[in-house]
Amino acid sequence: MKIIVLAKHAPDPESEISVASDGKSVSQSGLVYDINDWDRYAVEEAIRIKEDKGGEVVVVGVGTNCDDTLRKCLAMGADRAIKIPVDTSFDAYTTAEVIKEAIKDEQFDMIFAGLMSQDLNNAQVGVLLAAMLDLPVATAATELKVEDGKVIARRELEGGYLEEVELPTPCVITIQSGINEPRYVSIMGIKRAKSKEMKEVSVSPSISTLEIEKMYLPPVKKAEMIEGDPSQVAEKLIEILKERGLI
Amino acid sequence: MKVFCVAEYRFDELNPLSIELLNLANQIKGDGSSEAVVIGKDVGKYAEELAKYADKVWKVEDDSLENYTPDLYVDVLLQLIEREKPDIILVGNTAQGGEFAPYLAAKLNAPIATDVVAVDVSDGVKASRYLMQGKLMVDLKLKSTPCVLTIRQGVFKEGTEVGGEIVDAGIKPSRESKRKFVSYIEPEVGEVDIAQADIIVSVGRGIEDESNIELAEELADLLGGVVAGSRPVIDNGWLPKDRQVGISGKVVKPKLYLALGISGAFQHVMGMKDSELIIAVNKDPEAPIFGVAHYGVVADLFDVVPELIEKLKEIKGA
The missing domain is CATH 3.40.50.620 (HUPs)
Known part of the structure; x- marks a missing residue:
């Protein structure tokens, strides 16, 4: 079983976010990067399947700065990494296209991607890639059962419902967070990762479908803010609850 | 068009x-x-x-x-x-x-x-x-x-x-589907139905660790409410799936929704925005949860919640 996993080196939305001076991009100052949270689950799922059934896990990263995330995946237990040193910015088409080119000589049974990236929240790359490769797809998987030549996936719907579907391999599956408990990187893992292959594949993107006109802070209706030290805040909250007859 | x-x-x-x-x-x-x-x-x-x-x-x-x-x-x-x-x-x-x-x-x-x-x-x-x-x-x-x-x-x-x-439209599929539908799976039913609760103390990533859920439970008990959570808390297994508030979990409309350490991703907000009173406590002044809350507190929940618990105990004891 050979599994390709797409892993994005992405800024954490909990870090300090502001718009850059061009008014069209996110300011890099204050951003903290790490492996995209959904991709962490995808890498873990692939490694678990490999540990159970044998095979290989190949992790693919896009971007000139994605080394740390690829090394982290190798330290978790991926076998080798492919780095595509292209900054594709916002356009998921471009990202999917360069990945398609970079993996064209790889034979694989499955491609895993996180359901979405934590910074752009597009939820597109995995599905676009499936369409470009003409492969069946399932998104938001919360449980996978891999059998000979097929995968049974449970995918998340609304309201706590799940849908069970069956796909032949090769196929593309996007992974929902919570599908497993991703392992921590061990010292041994980091040591072993040093001898693992990280291959750079240069691809020039040709497609561009979107143009960013403007990036800005969303207009928000603000809550009435309660200020003071914790004791004063608690006092005021109690007053509000009393007024409403909640205590 | x-x-x-x-x-x-x-x-x-x-x-x-x-x-x-x-x-x-x-x-x-x-x-x-x-x-x-x-x-x-x-x-x-x-x-x-x-x-x-x-x-x-x-x-x-x-x-x-x-x-x-x-x-x-x-x-x-x-x-x-x-x-x-x-x-x-x-x-x-x-x-x-x-x-x-x-x-x-x-x-x-x-x-x-x-x-x-x-x-x-x-x-x-x-x-x-x-x-x-x-x-x-x-x-x-x-x-x-x-x-x-x-x-x-x-x-x-x-x-x-x-x-x-x-x-x-007079259109028929031109081939068979490679992907097959197998079945729908119903949501798991737990001991508590959070959709029925009047008061919900809800915790997010800011609760930091499973051991801190107790703090939320103590507060919920004093208020006569139940504890629920946002996606990261459920993903980590700190609360069962039936306690998840959001599009993929439950939609709740309690009298009081106290959001502790919840950033307010859209998927969560759609599950609680119609609550009668929303109070949010979050360290991040830019957290989107303050866009939906009626009252907001920019603070560490670990500073505010113990104070709140103390004061509620005084009231209950009195």
Whole structure:
């Protein structure tokens, strides 16, 4: 079983976010990067399947700065990494296209991607890639059962419902967070990762479908803010609850 | 503009988002048309509901379309789109729409924007959407038509009836689906139904560790409420799945929703925004939860909650 996993080196939305001076991009100052949270689950799922059934896990990263995330995946237990040193910015088409080119000589049974990236929240790359490769797809998987030549996936719907579907391999599956408990990187893992292959594949993107006109802070209706030290805040909250007859 | 809206239904009910798509289509169509597409085995009932808000409803019916699969949805939509040539294709940003829409776009070589909250067609097609979990917004220009937009639920609720015709599209799937539908799985039922609770103390990533759930439980007990959580808390296994508030969990409308360390991602907000009183405590002054809360406190929950517990104990003891 050979599994390709797409892993994005992405800024954490909990870090300090502001718009850059061009008014069209996110300011890099204050951003903290790490492996995209959904991709962490995808890498873990692939490694678990490999540990159970044998095979290989190949992790693919896009971007000139994605080394740390690829090394982290190798330290978790991926076998080798492919780095595509292209900054594709916002356009998921471009990202999917360069990945398609970079993996064209790889034979694989499955491609895993996180359901979405934590910074752009597009939820597109995995599905676009499936369409470009003409492969069946399932998104938001919360449980996978891999059998000979097929995968049974449970995918998340609304309201706590799940849908069970069956796909032949090769196929593309996007992974929902919570599908497993991703392992921590061990010292041994980091040591072993040093001898693992990280291959750079240069691809020039040709497609561009979107143009960013403007990036800005969303207009928000603000809550009435309660200020003071914790004791004063608690006092005021109690007053509000009393007024409403909640205590 | 000719605007297509792909309808969605499940368990015998049309998703209200399908009507919202038509509301948007009617806003932007100009001298064009709003046209719904409904796909399935026997979709007459949905077509009638849709026709109230659409200039035209295309029915695509076949036994093999009884259960949704992305393969066959894309297959029949491609046939209809190539024949009818819409300018914009609107799809709900749901578990279903979010899955087949990018696939459809790639097969059409069409630009796509997902989870869109505003559309402007005065100069080409422009779409606005959030990123960074709601902390930033971007206006995008889609460089060509046809283009595909997936639309966030709850944004385009206002609309007027149009009253259109229902037409059999005369389209059949050209192949079998590679992906097979197996079954639906019902939500697990736990001891407590948070949807019935009057007071909910809800915890997010800011609770930091499983051992701190106790703190929320103590507060909930004093208030006579229950503890719920946002996605990261459920993903980590700190609370059971039936305690999850949000689109993929439960929708709650308690008298008091106390959000502790919850950033307020859209998927969570849709599950609690109609609560009567929302109080949010978060360290991050930019957290989107403050956009939906009535009262906000920028503070570490570990400073505020123990004080609150102390004061509640005093009141109860008195």
